[in-house]
Amino acid sequence: MESYTGRRAYQIASSYRARGVPVVMGGFHPSLCPDEVAEHAEAVVIGEAEESWPLLLDDFRHGKLEKFYRATGRPSLERLTPNRSIFRGKRYLSVGLVEAGRGCHFKCDFCAVQTVFKASQTRRPVDAIISELKAVKDARKLIFFVDDNITSNLAQAKEFLRALIPLKLRWVSQASINAAHDEEFLDLMTRSGCKGVLIGFESLNPENLAAMNKTFNLSRGGFDKALANLRRHQIRIYGTFVFGYDGDTAEGFDPTVEFALDHGFYI
Numbered sequence: 001m002e003s004y005t006g007r008r009a010y011q012i013a014s015s016y017r018a019r020g021v022p023v024v025m026g027g028f029h030p031s032l033c034p035d036e037v038a039e040h041a042e043a044v045v046i047g048e049a050e051e052s053w054p055l056l057l058d059d060f061r062h063g064k065l066e067k068f069y070r071a072t073g074r075p076s077l078e079r080l081t082p083n084r085s086i087f088r089g090k091r092y093l094s095v096g097l098v099e100a101g102r103g104c105h106f107k108c109d110f111c112a113v114q115t116v117f118k119a120s121q122t123r124r125p126v127d128a129i130i131s132e133l134k135a136v137k138d139a140r141k142l143i144f145f146v147d148d149n150i151t152s153n154l155a156q157a158k159e160f161l162r163a164l165i166p167l168k169l170r171w172v173s174q175a176s177i178n179a180a181h182d183e184e185f186l187d188l189m190t191r192s193g194c195k196g197v198l199i200g201f202e203s204l205n206p207e208n209l210a211a212m213n214k215t216f217n218l219s220r221g222g223f224d225k226a227l228a229n230l231r232r233h234q235i236r237i238y239g240t241f242v243f244g245y246d247g248d249t250a251e252g253f254d255p256t257v258e259f260a261l262d263h264g265f266y267i
Helices: 003-018 028-032 034-038 052-061 112-117 126-136 154-167 177-181 183-191 206-211 222-232 250-262
Strands: 024-026 043-046 068-070 095-098 101-103 121-123 142-145 171-175 194-202 236-241
Touching: 003 028, 024 028, 028 034, 028 043, 028 112, 034 043, 043 052, 052 068, 095 126, 101 112, 126 154, 154 177, 154 183, 177 183, 177 194, 177 222, 183 194, 183 222
Parallel strands: 024 043, 043 068, 095 142, 142 171, 171 194, 194 236
Antiparallel strands: 101 121
């Protein structure tokens, strides 16, 4: 559950609770606002669930469900094995969702990811990800690596991309703009089948970027240089922006739209 889905999540929870069905909530919003969420659920999972979820289920079986289950640290992702059998026979989009790493080492002021994960990233072993990809691979499928920032650790990411090349995938993910200045990384992205990445540009106002703790967006030639590099490697861009900082005015919208159009963002 995220903050923008909260109202609907509470409505669904109320419907189930009215029928006597216990409700558990977890995710970014419950991790950051557990007391509020606790008014709408029998139990709240705070932080990552890999270690607390089995405990919650055991407590439920024995009739002693607690109100809060709080992760004490960052769990290992080594044994993360999603069960996709529940999707069989259902007409979902032909997109394979795979997690290679979780979290991000950047400390962008507005971001729930760095707040919940304390500006750190954990990654799965490369061989485990490759095994999962082979199991979900389909010639029609686009793979979406759901990582918060697939480029958070460039050295580890490069090792991962090298292992992807033989699989001949088509994939997309989310990345930070610093990767656009690493030629080796850009080459590996293209060779491993990258078709596009989401990049948070956030603002064209340097004062806003400083307030966001995101001045690295303007390093090494800034947006123009980074986008030229990405275009050269034929990587499409899903550009995102944040409005509402103290340095924003109504006059800031049009130049941002023009910037996106001038650079031909895919989304």
